[in-house]
Amino acid sequence: MTKDVLTESANHLSQACCETIEEYKNKSSLLVSKMNASMLKKSNLINIVGSDNIEMMKDNHANHVQFISSILKYKNTAVLIETIIWVFRTYRSHGFSIEYWSVQLNEWINILKEELSQNIFDEIIPYYKWMLLNIPSFVLLSEQNT
Amino acid sequence: MNQETEKQALLRALLKGSRENASQVIKQFIDQDHTIIDLYEYLIKETMYEIGYLWETGKISVATEHLASAIVENLMNEIYHLIATPEKKEDLAVICSIENEQHQIGSKMVSDVYEMNNWNTRYLGANTPKNDLIHFVKSINPKMLALSMSLFFHLPELESTLQTIKKELPGLLIIIGGQGLKHGSQDFLKNYQNVFYKPDLFSLDSFLKTQNQHD
Numbered sequence: 561m562t563k564d565v566l567t568e569s570a571n572h573l574s575q576a577c578c579e580t581i582e583e584y585k586n587k588s589s590l591l592v593s594k595m596n597a598s599m600l601k602k603s604n605l606i607n608i609v610g611s612d613n614i615e616m617m618k619d620n621h622a623n624h625v626q627f628i629s630s631i632l633k634y635k636n637t638a639v640l641i642e643t644i645i646w647v648f649r650t651y652r653s654h655g656f657s658i659e660y661w662s663v664q665l666n667e668w669i670n671i672l673k674e675e676l677s678q679n680i681f682d683e684i685i686p687y688y689k690w691m692l693l694n695i696p697s698f699v700l701l702s703e704q705n706t
Numbered sequence: 707m708n709q710e711t712e713k714q715a716l717l718r719a720l721l722k723g724s725r726e727n728a729s730q731v732i733k734q735f736i737d738q739d740h741t742i743i744d745l746y747e748y749l750i751k752e753t754m755y756e757i758g759y760l761w762e763t764g765k766i767s768v769a770t771e772h773l774a775s776a777i778v779e780n781l782m783n784e785i786y787h788l789i790a791t792p793e794k795k796e797d798l799a800v801i802c803s804i805e806n807e808q809h810q811i812g813s814k815m816v817s818d819v820y821e822m823n824n825w826n827t828r829y830l831g832a833n834t835p836k837n838d839l840i841h842f843v844k845s846i847n848p849k850m851l852a853l854s855m856s857l858f859f860h861l862p863e864l865e866s867t868l869q870t871i872k873k874e875l876p877g878l879l880i881i882i883g884g885q886g887l888k889h890g891s892q893d894f895l896k897n898y899q900n901v902f903y904k905p906d907l908f909s910l911d912s913f914l915k916t917q918n919q920h921d
């Protein structure tokens with residue numbers, strides 16, 4: 561799949577409203593700490609993120625919520641796609657497995673469901689589903705030009 | 707401009723951690739009659755982007771990246787005598803990277819471009835807390851403020867700074883730049899008067915030169 565196809569599907573994601581952005585942002589620290597805790601509980605974590613990478617994983621989770629907050633507010637398809645390709649390339653080259661993306665995104669979805677109000681969750685979830693669905697394309701794109 | 711040989715030489719020196727070799731490369735580049743802006747844009751910036759790519763692809767460590775940044779900042783200090791101009795105007799500019807933004811080499815270059823255009827500058831470096839910045843700007847009343855943002859996810863901080871300035875210092879001319887504003891991320895600026903996006907040092911330099919003509 562080319563970037564154009566990703567762009568076309570990402571263009572259908574809608575810009576979030578103020579209330580959604582506010583709630584996601586206000587709960588960011590909580591979301592990150594729940595995310596880290598639940599990843600740390602996984603007995604196969606080392607297989608998922610690689611050895612010596614726990615801190616880098618935590619950085620990624622902290623950056624993730626800041627990034628998503630900004631994307632929700634300043635919707636920008638090119639930045640969304642380029643940044644995901646960058647994240648995939650960077651974390652893969654530092655020893656994270658491909659499996660990390662689906663594990664991570666599914667975990668975010670569970671935590672968002674638990675922590676966000678239903679209407680806010682409904683507004684954000686298309687972004688996560690879109691990322692989850694497009695993992696194979698992002699893997700391919702991130703392996704090009706290296 | 708093709709500066710591939712010099713770029714490779716600077717990259718080698720930075721990766722080796724040799725300030726001496728890096729300094730030599732810079733000196734030779736300047737001796738070939740290149741401008742400081744050429745040096746910044748074509749040699750240092752390109753080489754630092756390459757350093758970033760090497761980190762991204764797992765080929766160098768964070769420590770090596772830090773070493774390269776430290777050497778580059780030192781090199782920029784070394785050539786300050788080529789930047790400072792004797793005939794300063796009255797104009798004063800404040801330059802910094804916004805709150806939470808740790809990247810400061812770009813904003814340091816921006817500060818040098820102001821100086822080369824005879825401006826007085828106050829360069830505050832990286833991660834300048836919004837409220838402190840506003841207090842500082844109020845206390846010295848500059849003619850321009852230049853803000854740098856390298857990471858897209860700092861846009862909320864940038865916008866909040868612009869909103870506060872709009873309220874508390876209406877009319878202050880603001881120039882913004884940095885990699886975080888690529889791919890159309892600067893579009894929201896159309897909601898602000900007196901705020902201009904300049905993608906690189908060449909465009910900043912031309913802008914300052916047209917300002918000089920108006921004075």
Ligand code: B12
Nearest residue numbers: 754758762807808809810811812852854882883884885904
């Ligand atoms: C050195 C470096 C660091 C150093 C910075 C040290 C220092 N003293 O500045 C440190 C270690 C702090 C750092 C930290 C991080 N970094 Co870093 N870093 C870099 C690196 C390798 C070089 C930066 C640099 O100096 N570039 C050279 C300057 C000259 O370029 P520039 O900033 O773009 O400036 C030019 C223009 O943009 C313009 N400009 C800039 N500002 C302004 C302002 C105005 C007013 C104007 C007119 C123009 C202008 O003028 C300059 C000349 O043209 C870059 C690679 C890269 N592509 O830049 C990564 C990079 C920017 N970092 C990156 C990342 C991810 C991070 C971290 C998140 C890593 C982490 N996991 O912790 C943190 C974030 C910290 C934070 N909160 O800000 C990524 C960003 C990726 C992305 N998609 O967003 C990059 C691109 C590396 C990569 N290839 O993966 N980093």
